[in-house]
Amino acid sequence: MASAELAVDNKSDQTPLARERQHAQDEREGRLRFVVVKNDGLDRSLISLIDMKSIYSKQLPKMGKEYIVRLVLDRSHTSLACVFEGEIVGGVTYRRHATQAFAEIAFCAVSATHQVRGYGTRLMNQLKEHCKREGIHFLLTYADNHAIGYFRKQGFQKQVTMKRERWLGYIKDYDGGTLMECAIDTQVDYLNIRFVAEEQRRAIAERMEAGGAQQQEAEYAGYDPAEGGVPAGLQGTSWRESALHCSMQGKPVPLADCLQAVLAEVATHADAWPFQTAVSTSLAPDYYEVIKDPVDLASVRARLTPRAHLHTTTRSSSSSPTCCACAKTAACTTATTTSTTTARSGWRRSSGRRSER
Ligand code: ACO
Helix, strand or coil: CCHHHHHHHHHHHCCHHHHHHHHHHHHHCCCEEEEEECCCCCHHHHHHHHHHHHHHHHHCCCCCHHHHHHHHHCCCEEEEEEEECCEEEEEEEEEEEHHHCEEEEEEEEECHHHCCCCHHHHHHHHHHHHHHHHCCCEEEEEEEHHHHHHHHHCCCECCCCCCHHHHCCCCCCCCCEEEEEEECCCCCCCCCHHHHHHHHHHHHHHHHHHHHHHHHHCCCCCCCHHHCCCCCCCCCCCCCCCHHHHHHCCCCEEHHHHHHHHHHHHHCCCCCHHHCCCCCCCCCCCHHHHCCCCCCHHHHHHHHCCCCCCCCCCCCCCCCCHHHHHHHHCCCEECHHHHHHHHHHHHCCCCCCCCCC
16 A cells, blocks of 8 residues: 555544644655645646646536636636646635635535545644735635534634624625635644644643642632732633733733733724735835825734834933833833833834735
């Protein structure tokens, strides 16, 4: 039996976690690759697209072959090919609606001999990572009714949370499919999500085992947030009072926590989607000529993550030399009013035009 077949057979017997581990290793060793392919007219791209088209037409026999080939070769569509040992074993084809920051999956399939071996999951996780880089915040698809279970396991749900006007009219209506949505979280590392979840599960199990009998016996009085402090039973854990709650009560809060809490509130607002990423000059060529001091939530998040705040030219290092340093160490336990003043000075962009996505 060929080595590729052996590897495939192994994967079908593995647990989802073991499969994911195997795929990650195959990727590191170059046996498994995920390649973005577009119809750019090159022979290599066209061959890959036709291979994917063949998988789609075999796996989705109810879809007309002409329809599949038209969309796969259409230049507004992009495909992500799953290549195992040089052979295309699956793919996903989608259309990006850049102005609406979402993409519609048109086709997704894995060849019959490679199904239920984790390629579909890895493919979707690779697509999500690609979406993060492309400024796509949601995926929509009309899922074939047989594939609803698969999409659900990939984080899709039947309830569409995007406002209707954001997607209605942009995607094609299909009979016999179920519209499903998946939100892309820029904070999540989709390629390691299963490993992180497993580590968390193991850590919780160990804690429960260690604290075990003693914790189960104890009875605790209720927790009153107005009194603050650590609730009984949570001492020694990583539980912390919400930064927003503390600051509203006028308690000292580390600056970085306070800013993170404000960012989380703003970024999850229903109308925040146009501000999630920088404006692309391909959409608005003169944007940065008109808007001299632009900002978006992704840049804000990037600055907050390493706790690196910008100085303005107006509040130069000579006037406020400690502002950066204290934010970077996160040791600045200041009152909220001080935080707000420092934050405002730290948020202003000094100069320059941001890079296009
Ligand atoms: N229904 C329910 N659950 C499923 C299905 C399904 N049809 N297919 C896979 N799963 C489950 C698996 O059991 C697995 O669960 P686990 O993680 O708990 O073990 C999980 O979903 C992921 O399975 P993978 O092995 O990663 O997925 P696979 O490589 O088989 O790819 C896919 C899934 C793409 C649906 C593949 O089975 C396929 O090509 N099917 C035929 C074509 C199809 O239906 N495509 C989707 C049409 S809709 C559209 O294209 C927009």
